[in-house]
Amino acid sequence: MARRTSLVSLNQISDINMTPLMDLTFILLITFIITFPLIEQGVAINLPKGKAADMQDAVSRSISLNFDKQLYLDELPVSKEELVAALLDVVAENPDTTIYVRADRTLPYGEVVDVMRMLHEANITRMALVTEGE
Numbered sequence: 001m002a003r004r005t006s007l008v009s010l011n012q013i014s015d016i017n018m019t020p021l022m023d024l025t026f027i028l029l030i031t032f033i034i035t036f037p038l039i040e041q042g043v044a045i046n047l048p049k050g051k052a053a054d055m056q057d058a059v060s061r062s063i064s065l066n067f068d069k070q071l072y073l074d075e076l077p078v079s080k081e082e083l084v085a086a087l088l089d090v091v092a093e094n095p096d097t098t099i100y101v102r103a104d105r106t107l108p109y110g111e112v113v114d115v116m117r118m119l120h121e122a123n124i125t126r127m128a129l130v131t132e133g134e
Contacts, residue, residue: 059094062130063119065103069111080118087122098126 063083064072071078073086090097099119103112112129119127 059096060098060100061090062100062102063115065101065107065111065115067104067106069107071115080114084118084122087118087124091123095123096126097124098128099124100128100130102130 061074062072064075066072071080071083073083078086087099090099101112101115101119103115116127
C-alpha cells in the first residue's frame with residue numbers, strides 16, 4: 001500500500017523578521033547608555049563645584065586623587081614615586097603638556113598640596129585644577 005501525501009507547494013517567506021533586530025538594537029542602546037558615563041570619567045571623583053573656563057589644550061595629562069587618597073595618572077593607579085618619575089618623563093617628552101589635577105572635594109587641603117608640590121618638583125609649568133560646573 002502506497003502512502004498518499006499531498007504535495008503542497010511551500011510558500012517562501014521573503015520578508016525579514018524585524019523583531020530580533022529591534023531587540024538587538026535596544027540592547028546595544030541600553031548598553032551604551034549605561035557605559036558612557038563610566039568611559040567619560042575613568043576614576044570616580046566627587047569634584048568640587050566652581051565656575052571656570054572649558055579645557056581646550058590638545059596635549060594634556062590628568063592626575064586624579066580619589067577619596068581613599070589613591071593617585072591615578074590618566075586612569076592608571078600609581079604611587080607617589082611612580083608619579084614623580086612619570087611627570088619627569090612627561091616634561092622630557094613635551095614641556096608644554098598641561099596637567100589637570102582632579103581631587104575629591106572631601107580630601108584635606110594638604111593632600112592636594114602634595115600633588116602640587118610633585119608637579120613643582122617636576123618643573124611642570126602648565127597645570128589646572130578641575131572642578132565640576134555649577
